[in-house]
Amino acid sequence: MSAASFTRRHKKRKLKSEINVVPYIDVMLVLLIIFMVTAPLLNLGVDIDLPKSNAKSIEQKQEPIVVVVDAAGGYSLKMQDIPQQKVDAAVLTAKVSAFVKNNPEVAVFVAGDRTASYDTVYQAMVLLQQAGVEKVGLMSNSAD
Numbered sequence: 001m002s003a004a005s006f007t008r009r010h011k012k013r014k015l016k017s018e019i020n021v022v023p024y025i026d027v028m029l030v031l032l033i034i035f036m037v038t039a040p041l042l043n044l045g046v047d048i049d050l051p052k053s054n055a056k057s058i059e060q061k062q063e064p065i066v067v068v069v070d071a072a073g074g075y076s077l078k079m080q081d082i083p084q085q086k087v088d089a090a091v092l093t094a095k096v097s098a099f100v101k102n103n104p105e106v107a108v109f110v111a112g113d114r115t116a117s118y119d120t121v122y123q124a125m126v127l128l129q130q131a132g133v134e135k136v137g138l139m140s141n142s143a144d
Contacts (some may be wrong), residue, residue, distance in 0.1 A: 058115040064107035065096060066139070069124050089127055097131035111139040 068076040068084065075092050078084040079099060087095070100106060108128055112121040125136050 008015075062103065062106050063100065064109050067092065067096075067108070067110050067113040067124050067128065069110065069116045069121050071113040073116065073120045075124060089123075092124075093127050093131045096128060096133065100132050107137060108133045108135070109137045109139045 023135070063080045065080075066078040066084075068078065070076065075089065076084050077087045077092055077095060079095070086104050097110070102107070110121060110124050110128070121138075128136050
């Protein structure tokens with residue numbers, strides 16, 4: 001073999017400077033599908049406005065509805081011109097639903113006893129959501 005024929009063979013071969021992007025596109029499409037499926041599942045739950053520390057009192061045009069959850073798990077309802085009265089879950093839902101339909105801007109608060117279980121307070125918020133209340137505030141005493 002001559003040196004000239006050897007150099008001619010190497011000159012015929014050209015280096016490819018391409019990147020194969022097909023695997024990257026496949027991975028990107030799989031990730032896109034995963035995010036599209038999981039994104040709607042992240043918004044499940046009850047909407048709750050949690051109170052912040054050192055919060056100032058809220059100025060209201062109307063007197064709010066207050067649902068009191070006592071330590072034993074019972075419910076009491078305090079509405080505008082009605083004194084606080086003990087109610088069960090069905091009566092609570094019916095009265096709050098009727099009042100909120102007539103006054104959609106009224107504020108609704110849950111006042112849970114310190115020793116009441118988390119489940120009982122959460123169930124009160126679920127009952128309020130079933131009654132058509134969109135936002136529920138939690139009441140607390142001031143830290144002073």
